[in-house]
Amino acid sequence: MTVGPATFKQLHLQGVRREFDAFTALKGLDLTIERGEFIALLGPSGCGKTTALNCIAGLLPVSGGRIMLDDRRVDVLRPEERGFGMVFQNYALFPHMTVRKNIGFGLRMRGVPKPELEKRVDAALAAVRLESQAGKLPGQLSGGQQQRVAIARAIVVEPPLVLMDEPLSNLDAKLRLEMRQEIRRIHQSLGSTTIYVTHDQEEALSLADRIVVLRDGAIRQVGTPAELYALPAHLxxxxxxxxxxxxxxxxxxxxxxxxxxxxxxxxxxxxxxxxxxxxxxxxxxxxxxxxxxxxxxxxxxxxxxxxxxxxxxxxxxxxxxxxxxxxxxxxxxxxxxxxxxxxxxxxxxxxxxxx
CATH class of the missing domain: 2.40.50.140 (Nucleic acid-binding proteins)
Structure with missing residues (x-):
């Protein structure tokens, strides 16, 4: 049974650990995220931010601690049971499917009736401003348009959380700036909850309500962009x-x-x-x-x-x-x-x- 669409109040990471043999990638993360927040996980390569995201998504099991959605433990659920939306670096679109079919894929897998499916796909296309591209294949789109399709596919299932793993890293500088604005607009218009992994401090500052800075698998500081920009707590x-x-x-x-x-x-x-x-x-x-x-x-x-x-x-x-x-x-x-x-x-x- 899936968690259900956008019904939670808080996501809690309670002492979350992840070990790979003798290496500890996450060292007891404690974090509470409020519904509707945009959270950026920020840090250099190898700090644990993508590992943390994958543990939340269910792509990696936790080695210790718990992940709670309100009073429901979700780290024991399979990824598809959690019902979270995921946007990857490489878009992961089906090249033989049109934009519309790519966006509706998750709904078809859930057995959503066709009238409801079409309605929700139309809404997702409108949210990412791709109505005119609905009949095209991914290979006929620009990189920014492909990323919008990936975002639409993630949000169309009405997930309680949208998880983004460095979604703009493959785009050029101009497209990254445009897509940053687009991601923030979509987040605000939908009232969704987003956890966004990045190594780019400008991305984190411009997008996030709060930034979580990680280093060596541990949280170093959590704060608003203004707090972290002006008064970082550690060197x-x-x-x-x-x-x-x-x-x-x-x-x-x-x-x-x-x-x-x-x-x-x-x-x-x-x-x-x-x-x-x-x-x-x-x-x-x-x-x-x-x-x-x-x-x-x-x-x-x-x-x-x-x-x-x-x-x-x-x-x-x-x-x-x-x-x-x-x-x-x-x-x-x-x-x-x-x-x-x-x-x-x-x-x-x-x-x-x-x-």
Whole structure:
């Protein structure tokens, strides 16, 4: 017996583990997802995000813990009994079937009467804006259109959850941007619940209500896009959220909420995000927030490269110790020039003990 269409209030992952022989891919995930949320599982390759999705879908059994839909345990059910919608990277469309038949395949397997099937397929075609392509074969469609067919096939069965595993990774940059907007529009118009796997922080930021950052099979941080963008709790999360510059320094004091960090003889200010048990600490700064100061303050670097990027310039500088820093500049700089780089204290995050 299947779970039924969109009737749940919460999905609970309770201590979910997944082991492959001696390797533990998931280390006791605890997470609650509310009905209607768009959740992004974000992290680098091998962090466990696709494994987590496959465990929720039933494509992999859990090694420990439980997956609950409200008070119903679903990790003991077969994938088809869970009734979740799944969108893969490779679309997995039947090449010999028309768009309409691909979308209606799951309904036919469920024995849905033809009048109801046609009505729901029409609604799904309208949701993904493919009414005019209904009679075509997948090979006659663009990559973005094929992905829309895959999404329509997932939502037409009215699943309680839609699970997406890096669905845009095979598309070019322009199509990815268009499909991001389309996926968000479909999610909002249907009021569905979506769990979306990605390694792209821009995708996660633009799509998700909440982002779950994973590393080495464990959850590192859960929060809204704004929370994770501005205040990552760990250095590895900061690195993944675009804080590309990581500079080692020595913690020399605090002034109010500002940490004072000595970097190669220059003291900079930043927000303390993780307490230090000693004096060693790391400053994390986004390239867009680090700019030439035009004064005697800031971290001294030698300019190694400068690229024009439309509204401004992107530079790479090297400190006396060899640390490479990426920065923004409103004006061009000559290679080999000596400049000092600085950022507002609120844009500099300081992590003690390099964690």
């Amino acid at each position: 590895d999360v900061a690195d993944f959220m675009g804080f590309r510059n990581r500079v080692n320094g020595e913690l020399v004091g605090m002034e109010g909420e500002d940490a004072l960090l000595d970097i190669e003889g220059t003291v900079i200010r930043g927000r303390m995000r993780a307490a230090s048990s000693g004096r060693a600490a790391v400053a994390a700064i986004r390239p867009d927030d680090l700019e030439p100061t035009g004064t005697d303050s800031g971290i001294p670097v030698r300019v190694e490269a400068v690229e024009y990027r439309g509204r401004g310039f992107h530079g790479v500088g090297v400190t006396a110790s060899g640390t490479e820093l990426h920065f923004a500049s409103p004006y061009p700089l000559q290679r080999g020039a000596a400049v000092r780089l600085g950022a507002d204290a609120g844009r500099v995050l300081v992590f003690g003990d390099a964690r």
